[in-house]
Amino acid sequence: MxxxxxxxxxxxxxxxxxxxxxxxxxxxxxxxxxxxxxxxxxxxxxxxxxxxxxxxxxxxxxxxxxxxxxxxxRLPEKRTPNANDWSEISKDFRAELDEQIAALTRLRDKLDGCIGCGCLSLDRCALYNPDDVAAEKGSGPRYLLGDEAVRPED
Amino acid sequence: MxxxxxxxxxxxxxxxxxxxxxxxxxxxxxxxxxxxxxxxxxxxxxxxxxxxxxxxxxxxxxxxxxxxxxxxxRLPEKRTPNANDWSEISKDFRAELDEQIAALTRLRDKLDGCIGCGCLSLDRCALYNPDDVAAEKGSGPRYLLGDEAVRPED
DNA sequence: ATAATTCCTAAAGCTAACTTTAGCTCAAGT
DNA sequence: ACTTGAGCTAAAGTTAGCTTTAGGAATTAT
CATH class of the missing domain: 1.10.1660.10 (Multidrug-efflux Transporter Regulator; Chain: A; Domain 2)
Structure with missing residues (x-):
């Protein structure tokens, strides 16, 4: 019961x-x-x-x-959370969400530059700079994009 | 060699x-x-x-x-892809990326509305409507958010 | 000719977020 | 009292995207 x-x-x-x-x-x-x-x-x-x-x-x-x-x-432990408590912690997400959107937007803008040239080569393409989106999903070590570089003719 | x-x-x-x-x-x-x-x-x-x-x-x-x-x-198979080929398929991504950004933005805006009320309740909160972000990661069945609803006092 | 690299395959392991299965106990309905 | 229906635990399975390990075979360097 x-x-x-x-x-x-x-x-x-x-x-x-x-x-x-x-x-x-x-x-x-x-x-x-x-x-x-x-x-x-x-x-x-x-x-x-x-x-x-x-x-x-x-x-x-x-x-x-x-x-x-x-x-x-971050919710209060002694009492049942009220609307205001939920509202407060939601703000944390709001900030992170904004950053996510911003990162994705930056990435898209870079892509725009690259669509023009179709380069996509490791040393010259803006898309390879690591200021991008959060990343880090899956498991195991993810390699940072070094600048070993693609030669112009590749 | x-x-x-x-x-x-x-x-x-x-x-x-x-x-x-x-x-x-x-x-x-x-x-x-x-x-x-x-x-x-x-x-x-x-x-x-x-x-x-x-x-x-x-x-x-x-x-x-x-x-x-x-x-x-979608790349040509008969010849080595050139800059233009890469440029073309990049446009596909561009479109999907835009949609992703838009979806995330819509979600954020809904959150804004909800931060005010702190409701987060299944039947009334806009965040529960399923027009949102792509989702579908992990494995196994993901449940669509039905409207079984939370009673006002919950 | 050898030793040191590099490469190969197949199988198992890892993380996240769960589900499925197996075998058993609790609780509810009649 | 008995039969269902819920619930419980522990362990194994699932997907994605790889890495690690094991044990050989092909290359390259000396």
């Missing part, structure tokens, strides 16, 4: 649209921290619906779960 | 800054198709330097290797 302010993982899944397995996974990642009832089942708070909603939105923005966990860490 | 227009994988790696293993992987993905010499070693064309440069740039833009392969498919 669900008590006034407690909901089961299934209910939470229905309300957020997330899969039950995803919610469990989020718990292992420290994004939610449900209590347990006598039988060992997870009991979430209703406010976790909004918490997970926030996670979903942040993901749309392309943030990683690690980063999202950090931001969530 | 490398003949006039043929280079080894090591040379290609040096010229592009890519790891040898990455180049081999790109071959499995159909992004380059080197010939082999008598001893079974790969022989690339000098023009593959530019080809891989293009791949690297496209990745900066966030395109997947699958998508990049498609775009590369």
């Amino acid at each position: 669900e008590r006034r302010n407690e909901i089961s993982i299934g209910t939470l899944a229905n309300r957020t649209g997330l899969a039950v397995s995803a919610i469990r996974y989020y718990e292992t990642q420290g994004l939610v921290a449900p209590e347990r009832n006598a039988g060992g089942q997870r009991r979430f708070l209703r406010s976790d619906i909004r918490r997970l909603s926030f996670v979903m939105i942040a993901q749309k923005f392309g943030f990683t779960l690690d980063r999202i966990r950090e931001v969530l860490g | 490398e003949r006039r227009n043929e280079i080894s994988i090591g040379t290609l790696a040096n010229r592009t800054g890519l790891a040898v293993s990455a180049i081999r992987y790109y071959e499995t993905q159909g992004l380059v198709a080197p010939e082999r010499n008598a001893g079974g070693q790969r022989r690339f064309l000098r023009s593959d330097i530019r080809r891989l440069s293009f791949v690297m740039i496209a990745q900066k833009f966030g395109f997947t290797l699958d998508r990049i392969r498609e775009v590369l498919g």
Whole structure:
């Protein structure tokens, strides 16, 4: 039975649209921290619906779960977060989102210059300068673009 | 020995800054198709330097290797691509990049509206409408955001 | 002629963000 | 009391984009 302010993982899944397995996974990642009832089942708070909603939105923005966990860490822990609390941490995203858009725009502008020449060569093309977008996805070492250079005739 | 227009994988790696293993992987993905010499070693064309440069740039833009392969498919196969050919397929990216920037901008604007209210609730928040950014990364099924809704008090 | 490089293949490993499976326990409905 | 339906854990599987490892074979340098 669900008590006034407690909901089961299934209910939470229905309300957020997330899969039950995803919610469990989020718990292992420290994004939610449900209590347990006598039988060992997870009991979430209703406010976790909004918490997970926030996670979903942040993901749309392309943030990683690690980063999202950090931001969530800035919510007050002693009381249930209110609209203003959510509003505050959303501003963090706003700034990063702006930077992302700016970076992508810079990249596009460089591409414009390069479409004219069709060069795309490592030493002369502006696209190779590393001030670009965040990058760093996948795994393992990503190589910085050095200037080993393409010879003019290549 | 490398003949006039043929280079080894090591040379290609040096010229592009890519790891040898990455180049081999790109071959499995159909992004380059080197010939082999008598001893079974790969022989690339000098023009593959530019080809891989293009791949690297496209990745900066966030395109997947699958998508990049498609775009590369539009290059002429009978002759070595010239500046104009590269310029042409770059325009494809330009358009998609614009759309990406636009989508991210729309998302940011919605966030602006939401920062004011701090709602983030599934039924009323504009951030939940699915016109947003490309998404679809990671693996497995991603759930479309339905409107199961959060009740006002949640 | 050798030693030192470079290259080759196949298979396994890695990260992120989850899902799927297997086997079992809890809780709810009748 | 019993049968479903939820939930639980641990481990393995998935995708993308590569790297690492292992064990040989081809090249290049001396």
